[in-house]
Amino acid sequence: MPTALSDPSPTLYLILIIVALVLAGVWLRRQSRGDLIRFLIAIGALLAVYLIDRFCESPREEASRKIEEMAQASRDKKWDDLFKHVADSFKYNGPSGIEIDKKGLREKLKLVEGIPEFKGAVILDMHRADYRVIDEKTATVGFLACAKDYPVKRWFVIATFAKEPDGQWRMTDFKGYDELKQDHHGPQIAINGLDGPQ
Secondary structure (H helix, E strand, C coil): CCHHHHCCCHHHHHHHHHHHHHHHHHHHHHCCHHHHHHHHHHHHHHHHHHHHHHHCCCHHHHHHHHHHHHHHHHHHCCHHHHHCCECCCCEEECCCCCEEEHHHHHHHHHHHHCCCCCCCEEEEEEEEEEEEEEECCEEEEEEEEEECCEEEEEEEEEEEEEECCCCCEEEEEEEEEECCCCCCCCCEECCCCCCCCC
């Protein structure tokens, strides 16, 4: 399904609504059969876009949903639920030069599982504007995150997702940035528990 239909922008909805309202006005004024047909076509197009948007998940929506599910799994300490969204090829490359694969990430999370203060991750903010398509099988999603019950330290995280052979989008990497800069060009910063405290 084309992304323009499975993940339509608010602008597309606005255009379709304006067209439908204009055609409704023309039909009400002239009361002709042709005007009614054009109005009904516009309503049909608006309805079709809405139904496709509602029932077909776009890559952006899938990646965003999986990020939320991973955060929830971290709060519930259900690591299998979290790692089903992480690619086997996952590699974290921290600013300190540390490199962690999927197995290493699972081990890091197991270490914090017994710490009473660790309540998991919370996604504070995620916007359509922070989604970037790299190519047809790779995209990044930016979001603001923090540890639950410790919202003082927050990171703007950019997660990379890849479409795998089974058709699922899974996370292959993520990087932490200063929450105030929130861009893809600032210096990467350490994430507590992975690179050490900062």
